[in-house]
């Protein structure tokens with residue numbers, strides 16, 4: 001039995017349910033699945049699974065504004081209303097949440113990793129709904145369990161922050177996840193291949209820029225770089241990064257977008273990446289066919305304005321799943 005795991009049971013689409021796939025919405029098509037069901041065997045074809053990570057403990061430890069614990073619920077309710085464009089070739093499951101108000105952050109991350117492992121075994125591509133950015137380390141650990149020691153898992157992070165802070169004094173939190181991945185790779189003699197898109201210079205200290213400059217596998221573009229370079233040149237940079245990678249984990253921190261687009265986050269961003277450009281870049285990444293899972297983190301409903309941030313998060317899921325589905329056709 002998976003720890004801290006709760007399958008979904010209450011329908012989150014409250015309109016009329018219909019069978020017609022031309023007029024259906026995501027909330028009518030998404031099917032509940034219990035990962036603890038022993039009768040499940042690996043699926044064939046294209047299957048995605050939504051799983052919520054109900055934690056903002058990492059944000060709290062990092063002295064940020066909490067609220068992302070409510071993210072999964074709000075992203076689901078926005079996603080439920082979007083039109084279904086994927087016919088009957090693609091399945092999207094809601095497998096439930098990892099939750100545990102009285103559990104430590106490390107325990108919850110381990111529980112998430114076990115659920116992710118189970119999803120991978122069942123041939124379900126994980127879509128994790130955060131939670132603070134501490135979601136990433138648990139998700140990553142789960143995806144890594146499928147790999148041998150010498151296999152690499154590259155990471156693309158759309159984020160205003162590097163999240164590469166040392167954690168010897170604070171313990172793991174929402175600002176340390178990628179440093180933990182870096183350290184794990186170091187321990188097992190792998191290079192940590194990490195591309196961050198949307199960094200804001202005024203939100204990262206010199207220690208972090210220095211650390212990045214000295215680390216072989218880490219690359220980044222600032223929000224200003226992306227603005228200046230435009231779609232095609234940023235894609236070239238992404239392609240150069242992806243060229244030597246066979247699998248990629250993608251994580252999207254909503255705080256890389258401007259406060260006008262994403263007001264409901266722990267750390268608001270005055271500048272930020274344009275969501276229209278971000279969608280194109282995300283589609284380009286997904287079209288590589290190398291994504292093994294993705295997550296969207298830091299949606300904080302108590303700070304949101306009219307659900308803008310949750311709606312943008314759901315929009316990203318809509319377009320990412322569309323492209324990933326197209327590039328998985330014919331895969332065993």
Ligand SMILES: [Mn+2]
Nearest residue numbers: 133159163253
């Ligand atoms: Mn982050």
